Amino acid sequence: MKINMDKWARDIIEADEVKNLPILFFPCLALSNKGVTEVVNDAQAHFEIMEKVLSTFPKMIGAMTGMDLTSEAETFGCNVSFSDTEAPHATNEVVFDRASAESLKVPSLQAGRGPVFVKAAQLASQNITDRPTFGGMLGPYSLAAVLMGIERTLKASIKDKQTVHIVLEKCTEYGIAYAKAFKEAGANGILIAEPTAGLLSPKQCDEFSSKYVKEMVDAVQDEEFFVVLHNCGQTVKLVNSMVSTGAKGYHFGNAVDMVDVISQISEDYLVFGNIDPSRVLNEGTAELIKGTTKSLLEKMKPYRHFVLSTGCDLPPEISIANLESYFEALDEFNKDK
Amino acid sequence: MSQQEILEKLKNAIEETDNDLAEEAAKEAVAAGIDPMVAVNEGLSKGMSTISELFDEGEVFIPQLLLAAEAFETAMGVIFGDLSDEARRKASQGKILIHTVQGDIHDIGKNIVKTMLSAGGFEVIDLGRDVAVEEVVRQAVENKVDIIAGSALMTTTMPAQRDIIAVLKEEGIRDQFKCMFGGAPVSPEWVAKIGADAYAETASGAVAKAKELMAEIRK
Numbered sequence: 001m002k003i004n005m006d007k008w009a010r011d012i013i014e015a016d017e018v019k020n021l022p023i024l025f026f027p028c029l030a031l032s033n034k035g036v037t038e039v040v041n042d043a044q045a046h047f048e049i050m051e052k053v054l055s056t057f058p059k060m061i062g063a064m065t066g067m068d069l070t071s072e073a074e075t076f077g078c079n080v081s082f083s084d085t086e087a088p089h090a091t092n093e094v095v096f097d098r099a100s101a102e103s104l105k106v107p108s109l110q111a112g113r114g115p116v117f118v119k120a121a122q123l124a125s126q127n128i129t130d131r132p133t134f135g136g137m138l139g140p141y142s143l144a145a146v147l148m149g150i151e152r153t154l155k156a157s158i159k160d161k162q163t164v165h166i167v168l169e170k171c172t173e174y175g176i177a178y179a180k181a182f183k184e185a186g187a188n189g190i191l192i193a194e195p196t197a198g199l200l201s202p203k204q205c206d207e208f209s210s211k212y213v214k215e216m217v218d219a220v221q222d223e224e225f226f227v228v229l230h231n232c233g234q235t236v237k238l239v240n241s242m243v244s245t246g247a248k249g250y251h252f253g254n255a256v257d258m259v260d261v262i263s264q265i266s267e268d269y270l271v272f273g274n275i276d277p278s279r280v281l282n283e284g285t286a287e288l289i290k291g292t293t294k295s296l297l298e299k300m301k302p303y304r305h306f307v308l309s310t311g312c313d314l315p316p317e318i319s320i321a322n323l324e325s326y327f328e329a330l331d332e333f334n335k336d337k
Numbered sequence: 338m339s340q341q342e343i344l345e346k347l348k349n350a351i352e353e354t355d356n357d358l359a360e361e362a363a364k365e366a367v368a369a370g371i372d373p374m375v376a377v378n379e380g381l382s383k384g385m386s387t388i389s390e391l392f393d394e395g396e397v398f399i400p401q402l403l404l405a406a407e408a409f410e411t412a413m414g415v416i417f418g419d420l421s422d423e424a425r426r427k428a429s430q431g432k433i434l435i436h437t438v439q440g441d442i443h444d445i446g447k448n449i450v451k452t453m454l455s456a457g458g459f460e461v462i463d464l465g466r467d468v469a470v471e472e473v474v475r476q477a478v479e480n481k482v483d484i485i486a487g488s489a490l491m492t493t494t495m496p497a498q499r500d501i502i503a504v505l506k507e508e509g510i511r512d513q514f515k516c517m518f519g520g521a522p523v524s525p526e527w528v529a530k531i532g533a534d535a536y537a538e539t540a541s542g543a544v545a546k547a548k549e550l551m552a553e554i555r556k
Contacts, residue, residue: 086491150445151403151444151445151448154399154400154403154445155400155403155404155407157400158354158400158401158404159404199398199399199400199445200398200399200400201398201400201401204398204400234395236395237395278521278522278524279522279524279526282522283524283526283527315491
C-alpha cells in the first residue's frame with residue numbers, strides 16, 4: 001500500500017507522544033513454532049513472524065523484514081551457516097585480491113534468498129495497511145567486508161583502494177536492484193545496515209560508504225519511499241558523512257550517546273536509537289530495561305525528531321518479557337508527559 | 338646508523354603504519370646487535386603507544402590501527418626470529434593465550450588486543466577464531482600460560498566464556514590461570530557472573546588489566 005512517507009515522518013515529528021520502531025523480528029520466533037532457518041528461507045513464514053511482531057507489540061510504527069545480513073553475500077557466492085536459534089552468518093570469503101574482485105559477478109536479483117525477503121515485504125504491504133513496511137538490507141561497505149573479509153577490507157581501504165572500489169561498485173549495483181525490488185513489491189522504505197562503515201575515519205566513510213549509499217538513496221528514495229541508514233559503530237564523527245547520503249532517517253547503535261549524534265542532525269530527518277540489545281535488553285532486569293529506556297527518553301525530550309529504537313537488530317534469545325518492559329517504559333513515559 | 342636512529346626508525350615505522358619500513362628497521366636492529374627488548378620497548382612499543390593513544394582519542398581509526406599492528410608483528414618476527422623460547426620468556430611481561438570463542442568468527446578486536454598486548458611486552462599465543470572450549474583449556478595447560486584471554490562478539494557465543502571457567506573448575510586447574518574476557522556484548526557484570534578475573538572495555542584497557550593480573554600472580 002502506498003503511503004506518503006514524508007507526511008508519515010512529519011506526523012512523527014509533530015506528535016506529542018514519542019514513537020517507537022525497534023529492529024525487532026527474531027525474538028518473536030519464540031511465539032511461533034518456527035525456527036530461524038525456516039523464516040529466512042520461506043517468504044510466507046517470514047511474513048507470519050512480521051505479523052506476529054505487530055500483534056504482540058502493536059505500538060510499533062512500522063513492519064520490518066528480519067535483518068538477515070547474509071542473503072546478499074550468499075547470493076554473491078559466500079557459504080552461510082544456518083541454525084534455528086541464531087541469525088545466519090557467512091562462513092567464507094569470496095574476494096581475496098584484485099583478480100577475484102574483478103571476476104566477481106553481480107548476481108541476478110532472482111538468485112539466492114533475496115526474493116524471500118522481497119516477497120515477505122510484498123505480503124506485508126498487502127496485508128498490513130495501517131503502517132509502513134520496511135525491507136532490511138546490508139549496506140555496500142558492510143557487504144564488501146563480508147565478501148572480502150572484514151580485516152582484508154579495512155586494510156585494503158588504505159593499501160589497495162581500487163580493489164575495494166571494484167567490489168563496492170558491484171555491491172552497490174546489486175543493492176540498488178534489491179532496493180528497487182522492495183519498492184516495486186510495495187514496501188514503503190528500506191533500512192540499510194552499514195555497521196562496518198563505523199570502523200572508518202570520516203574521510204574513509206565518505207569515500208567507501210556514503211558515496212555508494214547515496215547512489216542507492218538517489219535510486220529509490222522519494223515521497224513514497226523512505227530510506228533509513230543504520231550504523232551501530234562509533235559514529236559521532238561520522239554523522240556529517242552519513243547525512244551526506246541524503247537518507248531521510250538515521251539509526252544509531254549503543255556505541256554512541258544519542259545526544260552527541262542527534263544534536264548534529266536537523267529536524268528534517270528522523271533519528272532512531274539506541275537501547276543496548278545485549279547488556280540491557282538481553283541481560284537486563286525489568287528494572288534496568290525500564291530505567292535505561294526512560295533515561296534515554298528524558299534525554300531526548302528536546303529532540304522532536306527522535307524515534308525510540310534498539311541499538312541494533314535484536315537476537316533471537318531476547319525474551320518477550322524483556323521486550324514488554326521496554327515497551328511499557330515508553331507507554332509510561334508518554335502517559336507522564 | 339646509530340642505535341638511537343634505528344630505534345627512532347622502528348617507532349616511526351609503526352606510527353606511519355609502514356610494514357616495509359618496519360621490516361627494514363627491524364633487520365637493521367638485528368644487524369646492529371640491539372637487544373631485542375630494547376628494540377621493542379624503545380622503538381616499536383613507543384610507536385604503538387602513539388597509535389593507541391590517537392585511537393583512544395578518536396584521531397586514528399581501525400584500518401590504521403590494523404596496519405600499525407601488521408607492521409608491529411612483522412618487525413617482531415624479524416627481531417625475535419632467532420631467539421630461543423627461553424630468551425623470549427625472560428623478556429616477557431607474562432604469557433597470554435588469546436582466542437575468539439567457539440562459534441564466533443569475528444576476530445578484529447581480538448587481533449588488535451593481541452597486538453597491544455605484544456606491544457605491552459607480553460608473550461601472546463594466538464589460537465585464532467572459533468576455538469573450542471576444550472582446545473582453549475588444553476593449549477593453556479600445554480603452553481603453561483599465565484592468562485587466558487578471550488573475545489566474544491555475539492551474545493550467542495558468550496556462554497563459551499562461562500564454559501571455559503566451568504572446564505577449568507572441573508579439571509581442578511582454575512587457580513592455575515587468570516581469565517579475562519571482552520567483546521562488544523560482554524560486560525563487567527557478565528564476567529563477574531561467570532567467575533572470571535577481569536573484563537576490559539578497550540584494547541589498551543586489556544593491557545592494563547593484564548598487567549594487574551600479572552601483579553596478582555607474582556605477589
